[in-house]
Amino acid sequence: MDNVNLNAFTENAARLGMRIQETFSEHTRDLSITRGGASIFDMPDDKVKNIGKQLDSNSDREKLDAMKRLIALISKGRNVSNYFPQVVKNVASQNLEIRKLVYIYLLRYAEHEPDLALLSINTFQKDLADSSPLIRAMALRVLSGIKVPMICGLVVLAIKKCAADFSPYVRKAAALAIPKAFQLDAGQQPALISVITTLLRDRSPLSIGSAVVAFESVCPTRLDLLHLQYRRLCKILIDVDEWGQVYLLNLLLRYARTMLPKPTVLQQGESTEEEIDADLQLLLVSSEPLVQSKNPAVVLAVVRVFYYAGPPSSTSKVVNPLLRIMHISREVERVVLAYLLIITRAQPQLFSMQYQRFLVRTDDPSQAKRDKIKVMLNLCDVDNHQALLREFIDCADDVDDTVVGDAVHAVGRCAASHSVMHGMSPIRRILSSTKQMSDIVVSNAVLVLKALIQNQLLVDSSAPVSSQSPLSIIFHLARRVDDIKHPQARACVLWLVGQYSAAPGASTVIEGVADWAPDVLRKISKSFNTEGSLVKLQALTLAAKLFLLCPTDQRLGLLCGYVLSLGRYDLNYDVRDRTRMLNALLVGISPTMNGREMEEQSSVILRREQVIKVLFDGKAGIIEENEETFGLHHIPIGSLSLVTGKATLGDSVLPEWLEGGIDPLLRQSEEDVLPVALPPQAISSASSTAAKTLGSAGVTPIVLTPTGSSTPVREAKESHRDLEKFYASGSDKKSSDSESSPEEESEDNLEEGDSAHDSEESQDDTADDESSEEQEHEVTDGSSTKVQQ
Known part of the structure; x- marks a missing residue:
């Protein structure tokens, strides 16, 4: 028996070892493919020739390796469209990784091979009904990415189907597919607008950002579609994804300046009072927490909302967030400085105490140095002009001629604005620059001297x-x-x-x-x-x-x-x-x-x-003031033209404020109408049991209340001093009872019958109780006699 158990144990151990070895070899093979990513990009020509054979192979590993090599060749700019028929055959693969790469390949070459791409549409339509939301979203993404105008109708139908999907991830993919369908056929705009309206009513914040992107692409001027959704969008703003918050903030800003009244400032003696619409206040309150976001784009979008939609006092809330994100990276610093050029020109008092945050560093890029000089020039006032003038003079020794030119202009404007001509120290410093600097720097210095001397x-x-x-x-x-x-x-x-x-x-x-x-x-x-x-x-x-x-x-x-x-x-x-x-x-x-x-x-x-x-x-x-030197102040913040310094195509135009705003009742939805609370009703103990029994049948119990006095009045008891008066009163009652109506007599008879019936039941219950007590007594007596025996 022991030998049999030992043999069985040995066989099981051998099988387990072989299973572990096979699993380990499979994982190590996949690991070699993962670590050998560099070899995919540096593949020899013989491996490129084997891609077709790998695509026709029955092994998913070979197909996956072939698709990785195709994507690597696409990234290197190689034309691999000749593999299109073989790739299309793998569009229905059960391996998710292979299907992802096939979808990427089809998005790249479907426009070049429209006839072959149509062969895979049936597969995509089947995938729209797949149980996995990831597969459904990927199928719609690829179907909308095939730029073949003849399938635009199918794409719109697929978008409508996915817009009503129970998964928010699929609804998000449907929203992102709307701009692609609109590019294929602009005639589908009415149908797409209805889908966008549906998506804007979505309860999930995951798809709201993508719905806003679709709105901006298809119907950016149809702000009337946002009337009923405005307040809800403000409330769920904090739950939307980061990049969706950027698009949603810009959309709500356009809506506020187009549909809401402009905030006003009333002067009352020495104090000022601001009047702001309740819906506009809701936007500002909802967007204020977003200044703590880690995404600089979200912070800049909030700054744009507060600067262009809020009252002047609300702009102070964006000072610290702007200074916080300015040092994240050089790219972010470049954009933040472009914003600050506009804000500091309009409200320099907000940053006048923070001028040290804008001092020029030697490792700053040239454009960042120039922007910092312009920002400090905007912040120059009576308290800090001496320190800023010294900074401008130091900047005049920079190796970049453009920075020196801006510094020289800044010295001249600072000296002219704050009357620091006494001592002529800025002038002597500028004159010393004409000995060894370029012609452009000398020209700027002479121009500044000319203006200063004139003044x-x-x-x-x-x-x-x-x-x-x-x-x-x-x-x-x-x-x-x-x-x-x-x-x-x-x-x-x-x-x-x-x-x-x-x-x-x-x-x-x-x-x-x-x-x-x-x-x-x-x-x-x-x-x-x-x-x-x-x-x-x-x-x-x-x-x-x-x-x-x-x-x-x-x-x-x-x-x-x-x-x-x-x-x-x-x-x-x-x-x-x-x-x-x-x-x-x-x-x-x-x-x-x-x-x-x-x-x-x-x-x-x-x-x-x-x-x-x-x-x-x-x-x-x-x-x-030269606009080219000191910034393009007519361009609103948030546009690419402000950063590049040149007009760019596609910059959003900030609408002007509406005079009085539209009727706020247009923004009142069903969620805003609160249910009216019913007055509390008195519940008596007598009716509580009846309500429990009749509540299921839907019958409301009837409670009788007296119409006379609120408290019942009891008859006064008669006092009898002797038996003669007592018997006399009893005979009077009998005579009065005999004179009562037949209806009263019948009622009395019914009451007497009920009371008699009740008395009989009570007597029966009493008799039952007495018999049960007697039986218990006999049992106890019997048990006691047994114990005594």
Whole structure:
């Protein structure tokens, strides 16, 4: 017996060992395929030739390996459409992994082989009724991805079927298939809109985001479809998937600005009061928790809602979330800075205390540096302008010329806005940059200097001539005019020299003219033919201004006449027109300036004071804001154009606010109508048992209430002092009873019969109780006698 058990145990152990070995070999083979993913991409040509044989094989492992190699070849850009017939045969494979790869292949090449793709449609339609929701969703995804217009009707029917599926995952796939069907045939829009309306009423938040994507693709202007769903969509906003929240927030923002009244701010003395619609408040309250999302796109969508739909006080809630996500990655930082350029320009007080978060780092990308400079410039105020000015000056030493140019402009705007011209430290720093930097940087520095000097001289026209005065800076630029090569910068220097070259009352070589001004004109006259048109125009204006200051000086007159004669025969039309205009202005001062006699002039002749008024006065010193430099402020936040700086196709347009909004009753659904609570009814103990027995039959018990006094009045007992009065009262009652009506007598008889019946039953019950007690007594007596025996 022991030998038999030992043999059986040995056989079972051998079988178990073989089973374990086979299972281990199967797993290791799959592991080798998984780890050898790199070999799939670097396969030799002989393995490519074996793909067809593997697809026709009966082994699922071979088919799976072949499909992996086909997908790898597709990812490398190889054309593998010649395997289409063999792949289609495996569309009904029982292996889920093979079927997934087959579906990917069909999505790639179904458009190139529409006839062969139609062969697999029956399989997809069968899969729409599969028990697995994953298979149903995949079948609809592939069926809608086959870009064959002749099957658009079948696709729409499949979408309608899956939109009513009990699985939310399948309904989500149906929503994502709607835009594909709309691209195949735009005539299916009415049918697709009805499906979208059904999906928007879905209770599961899993499919709401995809339904919103379908809505934006098929009917983005049909906001009336959202009336009954608006409040419910706001309430389930927090449960929608992350990317669905982005699309849903943008849709609700468009609905709010189109259908809801704009929030207003009322000024009541020193305090302000905000009026906001209840439905708009619901949107803001529902979206506020989403600022804690890990997805930066969701946070930016919430910021867009609060900025464009909320009252001004609600924008402060997005400050910390924006600063939190700004340092997630460089890509996110780039987008957040684009948002901040708009927000800080409109409400700089929100971030004025956080300016240190925008300081430029050396490892920042060039565009990020430029955006940070612009943001800090928007935040510049009385409290932080000194620190920001030092930061801008440090940024002027950057290796990137574009960053330096923006920094120089920022220095000029900061200095001009907050009156930091005293000390001229920004000016000295900008002047030092002209020695070794590029022409673009020098041009920006000269432009800023021009504006700063204009503003300072307009404020204080009697500025002393010192090493830091504006006139000394102009003298410094005039001496180095040969070192400045950029045409726009040279033109700015010539304009400054001509505008501020007057020196009344000073001991100069030429009376009324600064000593360095004629020398600048002499240098420019030598290179007049090689200068740009901007420099030539300013050179002609400089010559006219110097001649107006001292028309009696012969040398200055000859130099100015020479420059005007060069402009008279220049190739540029603008230069020749400027020359003719200046000759017409100067004809009253020097009749021979333009080479004609006074008698030949038929135009109006101006006096010297009038010409000085024309050429010198009316030059306001301002710094013009360049949209290209300081951002595209007309583009709303949330658009790609704001980030790229160029207009892109497909950017959403933010609608304007409606005057008073639509009737809020249109948004009232059945869920918003609360059931009316019924008043509580008094329940008596007598009717409670009747209600239990009659409740199943649906009969309502009747409770009788007295119509007279609320409390029953008992008759007073008569007091009898002797027997004669007692018997007398009894005879009176009998006589009164005999005089009662027959109906009362019948009622009394019935009551007496009931009471008699009740008394008989009570007597029977009493007799039964007495007999049972006697029997128990006899039993106890019998048992006691047995115990005694």
